[in-house]
Amino acid sequence: MSPTPREYNKMSEKAAPNSKLWKNVGMAFLVGGLICTIGQGILSWTQWLGLSQEEGGAVTSIALIFLSALLTGLNRYDDLAKHAGAGTLVPITGFANSMVSPALEFKREGLILGVGAKMFSIAGPVILYGISASVLYGLIIALFH
């Protein structure tokens, strides 16, 4: 008498422990917030140095991407992300990590088919659908503005 797939699915859901929702949400809020605060700090500092809002924004993005890539290269970003979850995934640092980590991982397969091809294996869909969505959004604005 084996269970049906539907019955077994229920058994398996019952047997599986749940994610620690509140702990994960709390950590994501704190670490994500911290990254954004660091970003705001860099932005304010560059403006204090005399850069415009736009120039300062570019410097902030570059600095956060650099920090994320550096921490990824030093094997530290994933240790932080394990606890932070969406907190390290959603900001621009998560995007940088998703490009640097496959680049590191697949360097053994060579610069073209390894680093070159695999670098976008996680970030690629984000770029594709991000750009597609912005084109669609632009069209809607152009038509109805």
Next chain:
Amino acid sequence: MAVKTGNYTYLLENTPSVLSFGAVGSKKESEGPLGQYFDVINPDSTFGENSWEKAESKMVQISVEKALSKGHFEPEQIDMAFAGDLLNQCIGSVYGLRDLGIPFVGLYGACSTMAESLALAALFVDTAIAKRALAVTSSHFCSAERQFRFPLEYGGQRPPTSQWTVTGSGACVVGESDTAPYVRAVTIGCIEDLGIKDANNMGAAMAPAAAKTIARYLADTRTRPEDYDLILTGDLGQVGSALLEQLLEQEKIHLQGRHQDCGLLIYDRQQQDVHAGGSGCGCAASVLCSFILPKIRKGTLGDVLFVATGALMSPTSSMQGESIPGVAHLVHLSSSRRRKGVE
């Protein structure tokens, strides 16, 4: 000569022995409860190589060398090698055995490969096709992650049902001898699929296969769990182990504390952050070859049903939304040639 009993089980009348065995692990395995039992521990998980795949092949090579040297065998004395691993086209085994010149049968049974290879080696020896046969499997956390999941440095969170691929390898030489452990019977499992699609919950995907194989073996041999000291599954982990016991309860088979799982033995789940436990071909292989076989040899364990379980999906089938089929093969290992009270 092996004889079929029931529908799925072969009794090995000549009871081949596991003559010698070797187990290799790395840092995380050495920090677990079984660390002291491994033959070789290399805290450097690259094993001195420049790719994770080569590191895995190196482990295969080391575990085979260890199994051969412990039994004072030369590669020429082995008639057949049964080997497999998780990597595409089983390259862990292929490159690990490349230089040994042993006739090679490559197997893919995912994490069930240790039971599969041991069963075939024992059948070959029992039927006198081979005088000595080798069974070896391996897995490496880093090579498995890059093939099945994400790059190592990618910042993601693992769900609580996920398991940690063991970096390890185990090898057994099977032949005729008067020393335990003996292989008394084997059951080759069927592919079972109850529709689990979550690749982060392999324990649940494999539990039905383990339950079916155990139930079939017990029915074929007309025995009960009480006739065995230990029923050892490969890598069901915490979730799969719970489900196995529930599935067998439904079949009126009560394991009554005789069940253990290699994935739960090899790591300390509380301390080592492995979520639902260990997994991978190397999990069942290294636990068997480091911790279980010596106990059977000494006689502290009498009769053991070794049931390694495999999730037979690929990254392609997962991406295409297919469910995960499981398989489980069973090997009855014993410290004596005859069942207690039967001569």
